[in-house]
Amino acid sequence: MEENPDKKSTEELTTGEKPGSASLVGRVKESSTALKQRAIEEVKGYADPQDTQLWKSIFRVSHDRSDPRNRSLAVLSNVFLHLHPAKINRDAVRYPFTWGMGGITFYLFIVLTFTGVLLMFYYHPTKADAFRDILYLEHDVPFGKLLRNMHRWAAHLMVITTWLHMFRVVLTGSYKRPREFNWCVGVVLLVLTLLLSFTGYLLPDDQLGFWAVTVGTNMARATPMLGSEGPFGVQLGMTPFNDVRFGLLGGSIVDSNALLRSYIWHCIGIPLVASIFMAVHFWRIRKDGGISGPAPVMLESEMKAIKKK
Amino acid sequence: MAGRFSLSKGTLITLGAVVALVLLAVFFVEDWHQLWKISSAPDNVPIVAMLFLVPFFTWLGIKQSRDNDRLIVALEQDPKLSKTSHRKTEPWRPGWAKEIHVWPYLVRIEFLAAVIVTFVLFVWSIVLNAPLEEPANPNLTMNPSKAPWYFLGLQEMLVYFDPWIAGVVMPSLIMVGLMVFPYVDSNPLGNGYYTLKQRRFAVGMFVWGFLMWILLIVIGTFIRGPGWIWFWPGQTWDHNAVVFDKNVDLHDWIATSRIGKTLHLGFLAADPWKFIFGFLVVSGFFILGALFFHWLMTVDFKKLSLRPLRLFPQDPFEQKLLARTSLLQYLTFQFFAVSVLLAMPVKLILRLALTIKYVWVTPWFNI
Numbered sequence: 030m031e032e033n034p035d036k037k038s039t040e041e042l043t044t045g046e047k048p049g050s051a052s053l054v055g056r057v058k059e060s061s062t063a064l065k066q067r068a069i070e071e072v073k074g075y076a077d078p079q080d081t082q083l084w085k086s087i088f089r090v091s092h093d094r095s096d097p098r099n100r101s102l103a104v105l106s107n108v109f110l111h112l113h114p115a116k117i118n119r120d121a122v123r124y125p126f127t128w129g130m131g132g133i134t135f136y137l138f139i140v141l142t143f144t145g146v147l148l149m150f151y152y153h154p155t156k157a158d159a160f161r162d163i164l165y166l167e168h169d170v171p172f173g174k175l176l177r178n179m180h181r182w183a184a185h186l187m188v189i190t191t192w193l194h195m196f197r198v199v200l201t202g203s204y205k206r207p208r209e210f211n212w213c214v215g216v217v218l219l220v221l222t223l224l225l226s227f228t229g230y231l232l233p234d235d236q237l238g239f240w241a242v243t244v245g246t247n248m249a250r251a252t253p254m255l256g257s258e259g260p261f262g263v264q265l266g267m268t269p270f271n272d273v274r275f276g277l278l279g280g281s282i283v284d285s286n287a288l289l290r291s292y293i294w295h296c297i298g299i300p301l302v303a304s305i306f307m308a309v310h311f312w313r314i315r316k317d318g319g320i321s322g323p324a325p326v327m328l329e330s331e332m333k334a335i336k337k338k
Numbered sequence: 339m340a341g342r343f344s345l346s347k348g349t350l351i352t353l354g355a356v357v358a359l360v361l362l363a364v365f366f367v368e369d370w371h372q373l374w375k376i377s378s379a380p381d382n383v384p385i386v387a388m389l390f391l392v393p394f395f396t397w398l399g400i401k402q403s404r405d406n407d408r409l410i411v412a413l414e415q416d417p418k419l420s421k422t423s424h425r426k427t428e429p430w431r432p433g434w435a436k437e438i439h440v441w442p443y444l445v446r447i448e449f450l451a452a453v454i455v456t457f458v459l460f461v462w463s464i465v466l467n468a469p470l471e472e473p474a475n476p477n478l479t480m481n482p483s484k485a486p487w488y489f490l491g492l493q494e495m496l497v498y499f500d501p502w503i504a505g506v507v508m509p510s511l512i513m514v515g516l517m518v519f520p521y522v523d524s525n526p527l528g529n530g531y532y533t534l535k536q537r538r539f540a541v542g543m544f545v546w547g548f549l550m551w552i553l554l555i556v557i558g559t560f561i562r563g564p565g566w567i568w569f570w571p572g573q574t575w576d577h578n579a580v581v582f583d584k585n586v587d588l589h590d591w592i593a594t595s596r597i598g599k600t601l602h603l604g605f606l607a608a609d610p611w612k613f614i615f616g617f618l619v620v621s622g623f624f625i626l627g628a629l630f631f632h633w634l635m636t637v638d639f640k641k642l643s644l645r646p647l648r649l650f651p652q653d654p655f656e657q658k659l660l661a662r663t664s665l666l667q668y669l670t671f672q673f674f675a676v677s678v679l680l681a682m683p684v685k686l687i688l689r690l691a692l693t694i695k696y697v698w699v700t701p702w703f704n705i
Contacts, residue, residue: 100439113444116437120428122444125398126532129451136452140459160473167470178463185384186459188488192548193395199519199544200399202528202537209520216516223488230486237381239474240483244493248505253703259502260703282476324530325425326410329655332526335662 112311120323126201127320130194134222135307137187144180145296152232154292156285159234184226191222203321211313214306221303228295234288242291243283249274348397367572376560376571380469385487385559392552396545402427402532410535426531481564481577490558491551497566498685500704508678512547515674519544522671524663539635539656547679568690585695588688589615616698620705623684623697627676636660 079091090102101115166173204212231238250258255273279286405427413420424430495504528537563575592598593607641651688694698705
């Protein structure tokens with residue numbers, strides 16, 4: 030019989046099956062074996078996750094230890110790591126040089142943001158609630174005490190690490206050209222760190238915070254020209270109800286407005302400003318040529334004469 | 339005799355200081371409980387930690403500076419070596435890469451640091467509770483009523499200066515002074531490595547300020563008790579203690595002193611002479627202070643001697659640095675140095691040792 034590919038047999042047309050093939054059971058078996066084979070092949074492909082589309086879509090590059098280019102790409106193509114250069118001075122990773130204080134300060138800022146956000150869930154910045162919320166945190170919220178303690182101690186630690194970071198930068202002369210401006214950004218960050226810590230001090234609304242802030246803001250009264258008790262303040266029309274202290278506290282005494290202002294500065298205002306300065310600080314480290322050393326020592330005899338303009 | 343257990347000078351000094359401190363404590367501490375109460379107050383723990391951290395990191399910095407300084411001397415003496423050396427105290431051999439990959443060599447350290455800091459924080463937070471006093475009560479003044487520890491330096495300054503100086507002018511001067519630091523330091527050496535030999539003055543000035551700040555905080559934390567009265571560490575804080583304020587202004591002090599009386603200086607206590615006198619004293623302080631810093635900047639400490647009298651030997655290297663400093667840089671430095679670094683300790687001594695209140699009294703402000 031002549032084979033005509035276009036013409037289907039009667040059997041095929043009625044049952045949808047080619048004539049002469051095996052029984053239904055046989056065919057199911059056959060296709061399931063094929064499917065199994067295909068699954069095994071596919072699973073073998075997943076053995077290396079780096080070959081998957083998911084991995085590639087996230088990380089873009091595979092982690093190939095033997096390929097130096099990949100190690101660089103791992104850093105450069107990652108948003109969290111791209112603050113780093115791909116390669117650094119071999120001695121820069123030695124602990125005694127940097128003391129790790131700048132990095133630890135940044136890490137503590139992250140810890141403080143994390144614990145701070147959690148604390149915000151339990152805290153109302155009002156005179157009626159603030160102190161009770163702290164008691165609630167300490168006694169009823171699961172791990173609330175741990176949370177508050179961590180926030181407090183991380184804040185203190187951050188002040189210490191900021192100072193030590195500054196100390197190291199001076200001892201290694203890292204503020205020198207071309208990093209002068211970044212040092213200034215750092216000084217601003219130091220002040221912001223202290224202000225962050227200070228604004229947080231009032232929030233528990235206890236005697237400790239209340240009197241610390243009272244003492245602190247009383248000094249603002251004495252601001253020259255802007256304070257009611259400062260030099261030339263009275264002459265310029267400053268009273269306790271319109272001077273700089275009034276602006277800081279939102280009133281002439283440390284009360285509910287002061288609590289709210291301090292809360293907003295602490296949780297939104299200063300962190301926002303500090304984040305911007307931090308972005309500049311880190312970006313400038315890269316743009317100014319990475320961390321300063323350990324650099325080869327320069328000799329007195331190699332000092333160049335100053336260029337005359 | 340060089341024994342097997344010879345000790346370095348630094349170790350001896352440290353040991354001596356520790357022994358002296360222990361002896362002082364044993365003989366003079368009357369109230370251990372009071373001392374413990376202050377140092378174990380949860381919010382004071384950071385400053386107690388600073389008492390150990392600052393000396394440790396100062397030592398770590400000095401150690402590396404000394405190593406580098408020895409290398410610098412060796413290289414200065416041997417020009418051939420300075421051409422071939424890799425110029426670091428860290429080991430290096432030809433063939434070693436000068437740069438390493440951030441992944442994993444730096445990232446793993448950062449990760450480890452984060453783990454350690456997290457661990458420390460957890461332990462600290464489990465062991466020690468954040469302080470919580472009674473609810474805020476404007477009618478019940480805390481005594482002593484203290485700022486957080488990092489601001490205690492400012493609060494302590496209130497003893498020596500009026501609030502507008504201690505609370506506003508001094509902090510602003512410190513901030514601006516820190517910011518101009520890199521711009522007034524005209525020394526091109528010591529960029530990116532520890533050294534004392536090449537940067538003795540710049541490092542010295544910063545350490546002076548830093549340690550003064552820490553010292554003020556320590557005074558504010560450990561020594562100031564109720565009523566902000568001076569209690570030595572180990573003395574009981576007596577809430578009923580009263581100190582009669584016998585501080586006098588400098589012009590009164592001189593006018594009423596025996597010398598003042600014999601020289602007929604009584605007029606100094608009256609207007610307008612006290613104003614003129616105070617102005618002269620402050621101006622004189624700035625001039626003398628500037629001369630003092632100039633001397634400190636350029637003197638060669640090794641050639642300094644009393645017999646034969648040599649008070650102004652010049653250090654040629656420091657002279658070279660001074661020649662690179664512009665007039666603006668020099669004057670800016672002098673302004674901040676005299677008005678912060680020098681004014682602070684001078685007023686502290688005047689106040690604590692001589693009970694002087696103001697040196698310059700005017701109708702508008704007092705200094």
